[in-house]
Amino acid sequence: MPNIAWLNGKFLPLEEATVSIEDRGFQFGDGIYEVIRVYGGKLFRFDEHLSRLAQSAQAISIPLTIEAKEWKAFIREGLERSTYSACKVYIQVTRGVAPREHLFPETTRPTIVMTFREMADLPTQLNQQGVSVITLPDLRWARCSIKSLNLLPNILAKQQANEAGAFEALFIKDGMVTEGTSSNVILVKDEAFLTPALSEQLLAGVTRQAVLELARNDGKVVEERPVKEEELKQADELFLIGTTIEVLPITKLNGASVGNGTPGEVTKQMREKFQALTQV
Numbered sequence: 001m002p003n004i005a006w007l008n009g010k011f012l013p014l015e016e017a018t019v020s021i022e023d024r025g026f027q028f029g030d031g032i033y034e035v036i037r038v039y040g041g042k043l044f045r046f047d048e049h050l051s052r053l054a055q056s057a058q059a060i061s062i063p064l065t066i067e068a069k070e071w072k073a074f075i076r077e078g079l080e081r082s083t084y085s086a087c088k089v090y091i092q093v094t095r096g097v098a099p100r101e102h103l104f105p106e107t108t109r110p111t112i113v114m115t116f117r118e119m120a121d122l123p124t125q126l127n128q129q130g131v132s133v134i135t136l137p138d139l140r141w142a143r144c145s146i147k148s149l150n151l152l153p154n155i156l157a158k159q160q161a162n163e164a165g166a167f168e169a170l171f172i173k174d175g176m177v178t179e180g181t182s183s184n185v186i187l188v189k190d191e192a193f194l195t196p197a198l199s200e201q202l203l204a205g206v207t208r209q210a211v212l213e214l215a216r217n218d219g220k221v222v223e224e225r226p227v228k229e230e231e232l233k234q235a236d237e238l239f240l241i242g243t244t245i246e247v248l249p250i251t252k253l254n255g256a257s258v259g260n261g262t263p264g265e266v267t268k269q270m271r272e273k274f275q276a277l278t279q280v
């Protein structure tokens with residue numbers, strides 16, 4: 001079975017799934033989303049993703065009436081229909097279809113979409129060699145903890161990074177590191193892990209949570225606090241984390257080598273531990 005979609009309760013081939021041009025997701029980016037990964041047919045950290053979806057919906061006052069059990073049943077069916085054991089499940093909820101007015105429509109129901117696509121691993125070369133990142137000003141709004149569809153500054157920064165030959169851009173707000181365009185970041189200094197503390201200025205990554213848990217269980221020192229841009233330069237190791245990239249070493253920062261310019265040992269060990277966790 002090819003990639004499939006689920007649209008307001010119905011499964012259909014991805015290319016046949018369409019929504020109205022009056023959908024507020026299309027008109028305003030008025031909605032939220034989640035990306036959940038499936039390893040060996042098993043959803044990774046489903047509850048965490050679902051509760052973040054619910055929090056995002058609540059934060060922008062979109063009523064979500066589907067219960068966790070129902071989501072799980074729909075997703076299970078989607079996985080069975082797709083037959084993919086390595087799958088990326090994308091969930092998007094918008095405020096629904098209504099004539100284009102800024103005010104919330106009174107009777108509109110949310111549009112709920114899911115897609116099920118085969119998940120390919122990142123090219124191994126990226127992990128073996130590590131990736132380059134650049135820093136860019138964080139031009140986003142003040143509520144980046146909401147996983148909103150409004151990704152324009154993220155898209156522009158990712159494109160700028162790509163044009164500069166880098167894999168990702170790290171956002172800097174008032175001299176402090178927030179996160180990547182679609183990732184969180186962790187610094188390693190003297191074997192300790194350091195990452196920007198959760199706030200309205202960054203997404204509470206599910207991978208971030210899992211990696212910090214692994215580090216703590218391993219007896220590592222973990223600091224979650226505001227991180228200055230200069231600290232990136234002083235780090236022994238840096239790595240990106242996120243659902244699709246997992247744990248990805250950074251070996252260049254704004255053109256300069258990180259550590260000795262190859263993926264660090266602590267990062268490599270964490271990558272292995274994380275991958276083992278996804279297979280549990």
Ligand SMILES: Cc1ncc(COP(=O)(O)O)c(C=O)c1O
Binds near residue numbers: 241
């Ligand atoms: C802005 C941003 N930060 C962080 C992350 C990482 O979050 P997660 O680990 O839940 O995928 C993402 C993932 O897409 C993101 O878009």
